[in-house]
Amino acid sequence: xTSVTSHLAQAALALPLIGALLAFVLGRxxxxxxxxxxxxxxxxxxxxxxxxxxxxxxxxxxxVTTLDALPLGPTLRVPLQLRDDxxxxxxxxxxLLVSLTVQLFARWYLYSDPRYRVFASSVALxxxxxxxxxxxxxxxxxxxxxxVMGWCSYLLIGHESERAAAxxxxxxxxxxxxxxxxxxxxxxxxxAMVAHTTRISDILSTWTHIDGPLRLxxxxxxxxxxxxxxxxxPFSDWLPDAMEGPTPASALIHAATMVAAGTVVLAxxxxxxxxxxxxxxxxxLVTGVTSLLAALAAFCQFDLKRLLAWSTxxxxxxxxxxxxxVPPGDSADAALLHLVGHAFFKSMLFLLLGWLSxxxxxxxxxxxSGSLRRLPRTFVPxxxxxxxxxxxxPTIAFVSKDAMINDAARSQADGHxxxxxxxIMLFLIVAAxxxxxxxxxxxxxxxxxxxxRGERQVLNDSHVxxxxxxxxxxxxxxxxxxxxxxxxxVEEYDEDEVLPRPGVMVRFMMWVLALGGIxxxxxxxxxxxxxxxRHLNLPMMGATVLLVLASVLVVRIMSLRQLYGxxxxxxxRRMTLLATRGFGLDRAYLALAxxxxxxxxxxxxxxxxxxxxxxxxxxxxxxxxxxxxxxHTRRPSTxxxxxxxxxxxxxxxxxxxx
Numbered sequence: 001x002t003s004v005t006s007h008l009a010q011a012a013l014a015l016p017l018i019g020a021l022l023a024f025v026l027g028r029x030x031x032x033x034x035x036x037x038x039x040x041x042x043x044x045x046x047x048x049x050x051x052x053x054x055x056x057x058x059x060x061x062x063x064v065t066t067l068d069a070l071p072l073g074p075t076l077r078v079p080l081q082l083r084d085d086x087x088x089x090x091x092x093x094x095x096l097l098v099s100l101t102v103q104l105f106a107r108w109y110l111y112s113d114p115r116y117r118v119f120a121s122s123v124a125l126x127x128x129x130x131x132x133x134x135x136x137x138x139x140x141x142x143x144x145x146x147x148v149m150g151w152c153s154y155l156l157i158g159h160e161s162e163r164a165a166a167x168x169x170x171x172x173x174x175x176x177x178x179x180x181x182x183x184x185x186x187x188x189x190x191x192a193m194v195a196h197t198t199r200i201s202d203i204l205s206t207w208t209h210i211d212g213p214l215r216l217x218x219x220x221x222x223x224x225x226x227x228x229x230x231x232x233x234p235f236s237d238w239l240p241d242a243m244e245g246p247t248p249a250s251a252l253i254h255a256a257t258m259v260a261a262g263t264v265v266l267a268x269x270x271x272x273x274x275x276x277x278x279x280x281x282x283x284x285l286v287t288g289v290t291s292l293l294a295a296l297a298a299f300c301q302f303d304l305k306r307l308l309a310w311s312t313x314x315x316x317x318x319x320x321x322x323x324x325x326v327p328p329g330d331s332a333d334a335a336l337l338h339l340v341g342h343a344f345f346k347s348m349l350f351l352l353l354g355w356l357s358x359x360x361x362x363x364x365x366x367x368x369s370g371s372l373r374r375l376p377r378t379f380v381p382x383x384x385x386x387x388x389x390x391x392x393x394p395t396i397a398f399v400s401k402d403a404m405i406n407d408a409a410r411s412q413a414d415g416h417x418x419x420x421x422x423x424i425m426l427f428l429i430v431a432a433x434x435x436x437x438x439x440x441x442x443x444x445x446x447x448x449x450x451x452x453r454g455e456r457q458v459l460n461d462s463h464v465x466x467x468x469x470x471x472x473x474x475x476x477x478x479x480x481x482x483x484x485x486x487x488x489x490v491e492e493y494d495e496d497e498v499l500p501r502p503g504v505m506v507r508f509m510m511w512v513l514a515l516g517g518i519x520x521x522x523x524x525x526x527x528x529x530x531x532x533x534r535h536l537n538l539p540m541m542g543a544t545v546l547l548v549l550a551s552v553l554v555v556r557i558m559s560l561r562q563l564y565g566x567x568x569x570x571x572x573r574r575m576t577l578l579a580t581r582g583f584g585l586d587r588a589y590l591a592l593a594x595x596x597x598x599x600x601x602x603x604x605x606x607x608x609x610x611x612x613x614x615x616x617x618x619x620x621x622x623x624x625x626x627x628x629x630x631x632h633t634r635r636p637s638t639x640x641x642x643x644x645x646x647x648x649x650x651x652x653x654x655x656x657x658x
Contacts, residue, residue: 006064008051009084012092013066013131015044016099020124023117030107033117037124038103044131045100048093055086056527063137070140077197083137087336090528091134091264094340097516098256098347099127101509105351106248108502109358119159123252126152130257134264139188140198142265146184146229149258150177156249157242169244176238180228187221190214204271211275219272219279226262230316233290237582240297240309247354250305254312255347260339263319267332274328277418283324284418288425291317293583295432299439300568300579305363307440308349311389311433315342318429322404325422327411333530334403341396341520345388348513351506352382356444359499365443369564372445375499377507381514382444388517390437391430391548396520401430402541403524403531409540430544434551439567442556446565 019040027033063081070078102123110116129152132145151174158170192198194214195206207215226232231239239259243250253259266273266283273280294314301307319342322335356371356378357363372379388395405426411419501507524531558567568576578584 005051005054005062005084008047008054009064009082009089009135010066011047012044012051012096013082013128013135015040015047016096016124016128016131019044020121020128023124024121027117027120030111030113030116033120034103034107037120038100038107041096041100041103041124041127044127045093045096048089048096051084051089052086052093052528055089064135066141075196076192077199078140079138079197079199080141081137081199082135082141083200084135086528087333087530088134090523091336091340092131094343094516095127095130095134095256097509097512098343099123099252101347101351101506101513102248102252104506104509105251105354105502106246108506109248109354110246115159118155119246119249122152122155122159123248126156126252126257130261133261137200138198139192139200139203142200143185143188146181146225146261146265149261150174150181150229153177153242153253153258156253157245159246159249160244163244166244169238169241173238173242176235177228180235181225183221184225184228187218187225190218190221200268204269207272208275215272216276216278219269219276220282222266222269223279223283226266226320227286230259230262230320231313232317232320233286233293236290236294236313239313240306240582243303243305243309247305247350247357250309251347251350251354254309254350256343259312259316260319260342263316263323263332263335263339266320266323267336270323270326270332273324277416280324280416281418281421284321284422284425287317287321287324288421288429290314291321291425291429292432295429295436297579297582298436299432300571300576302365302580303363304365304368304440304443305350305353305357306580307365307436308346308353311436312342312346314429314433315346315389318401318404318426318433321422321425321429322407325404325408325411325419325426327407327414327416327419330407330410331530334400334407337403337524337529337531338397338400340523341388341400341517344396344513344517344520345385348381348510348517349385349389351510352378352385355502359501365566366564369443369446369566373447375501377501379445381510383441384514384518386437386441386444388514390434390552391544392434393545394521395518396523397517398544399521399524401426402544405430405540405544406532406537409537427544427547431547431551434548435555435567438552438555439559442559442565442567 019037022040023033023037027036062084064084066080066082068080070080072078103120106116106119106123110119113119126149129145129148133142133149136142136145154170154174157173158166160166161170191203191207194210195203197203197206207218228235231237239254242253245253273283291314294310294317298307298310298314301310315338319335319338322338323332326332326334353363356368356375359375360367360371362368372382388397391397391401405423408419408423408426412423413419523529524533555567558570559565562569
């Protein structure tokens with residue numbers, strides 16, 4: 001079994017990378033690039049599913065070799081190993097499932113894009129980098145996957161590089177994540193140098209015996225890098241701007257890669273976080289505030305795609321908060337289960353919104369209102385996805401949120417302040433998540449303007465009729481002419497048949513994601529996720545359900561008699577504008593960047609002046625030489641001639657007398 005599982009893990013990692021290379025080199029035609037990228041991703045998905053099934057049978061974790069160990073001298077060992085365990089295998093399978101769905105959807109969404117080849121290869125490379133981070137048991141491999149995801153996000157967000165907004169969003173994402181990633185790199189380097197190895201399991205065993213401010217500083221560096229990559233305060237503004245990228249890129253970045261990678265990394269270093277209450281408290285406070293503010297921003301967005309973006313910020317903050325609030329010594333599998341559920345419902349919602357935007361021509365709430373009624377086949381999957389995100393039972397989000405709340409309650413009972421803060425924050429986030437999920441659903445299924453006008457006209461025409469049954473009869477009876485003869489009905493077309501829609505395989509994969517969100521909570525009963533399901537806190541579960549239902553009911557009441565069924569119109573206008581502008585974080589970035597840019601201009605100007613002076617100095621010296629040489633006759637002067645004669649005579653006399 002050992003060799004088989006090792007080969008499966010290696011295949012799950014290598015195949016997307018091979019697909020990225022082949023699609024870029026050989027995919028001169030879009031269809032060739034699509035086949036190469038999607039087939040290798042599908043093969044990797046098959047290997048990961050097989051790996052998951054084998055773990056269901058045994059659950060034995062093991063180390064997997066990649067290449068030979070990197071020789072860096074006797075003081076540092078770099079084994080370059082992977083870690084294959086049940087939870088990692090599950091996450092890899094979900095990442096590859098989402099990536100395959102994105103590849104299939106992108107072929108339809110970007111059918112005529114001349115840069116599709118680059119997009120397909122970037123998605124495959126992005127997927128391989130995330131798989132590397134999940135399976136890594138070596139901080140050097142983790143860093144490699146971490147950085148490759150950053151570069152790929154730059155390419156995917158700025159895919160439509162002819163638009164200035166896309167270029168700005170890509171550059172902003174790259175700079176912000178690089179800035180936050182500097183302490184992360186320093187922290188990983190410090191962990192490896194002190195432990196004299198890059199192997200994560202050996203680093204954990206070494207650093208558990210090292211106490212003091214150094215360990216705290218290293219962990220805070222890791223936390224800072226994760227906050228930047230996961231778009232947490234004060235780095236949260238780059239992720240909503242990343243909506244300038246194509247919808248398939250948004251589905252991949254927001255659902256199963258990059259922003260969720262921080263949760264995986266911190267879960268790997270949970271044994272060290274358990275030893276540093278300050279680092280855990282910092283993580284809980286920052287992510288708790290981020291999640292609540294992002295949930296408010298999601299509730300206020302005028303654009304539904306940006307609503308999903310801010311909801312991603314909030315949901316990722318929820319995962320990281322759970323990592324910080326877990327009782328010391330316990331695993332962070334509840335957060336990882338929510339990561340899996342988030343990948344299911346968020347990727348499906350992004351792709352579904354992309355489908356609707358192709359038909360509607362916009363993602364604005366005012367234009368998307370009633371779009372589920374226009375495309376009836378999207379109603380059920382959209383409803384399942386939004387209700388899963390809201391955390392209604394028996395969805396996977398309900399199970400994961402309940403497990404996270406239970407972990408925080410046990411941590412608080414043990415006297416940990418981060419557990420108490422996390423417990424309070426989690427309840428508030430559960431209510432806020434249900435609120436913006438319900439708001440989105442009410443907008444999408446709201447009656448269209450045409451439907452409202454039609455029903456109003458029927459009521460106006462029948463206001464003198466007292467029997468409602470007669471009104472219904474009149475509305476459903478066939479039309480007749482002046483002779484009482486039935487008028488032949490004009491054949492109506494099915495809008496869902498003529499409007500653009502993705503292929504059968506894409507719709508099937510979207511249904512798989514939707515059903516995964518509904519029934520994925522059953523994963524808590526398997527050996528893939530380590531969650532205690534034998535001691536359920538039923539009163540707390542009931543309280544969370546009542547809280548979700550109360551939040552949904554409040555939003556429904558707020559939506560009554562509102563244009564487009566938008567509950568956010570009840571909020572003060574100033575609040576919604578502030579939230580849609582990201583709470584002014586973009587201005588803070590500009591205020592921070594202005595002095596740096598000014599100093600850079602000063603340095604650049606000084607450098608140009610010095611370079612110009614260096615270039616003009618030889619010419620100036622040549623002109624000075626010419627000026628000094630001009631009065632010279634190039635003939636020896638009389639005085640100089642007599643001096644030479646005197647020297648010669650003196651020499652001759654001296655030699656003779658000697």
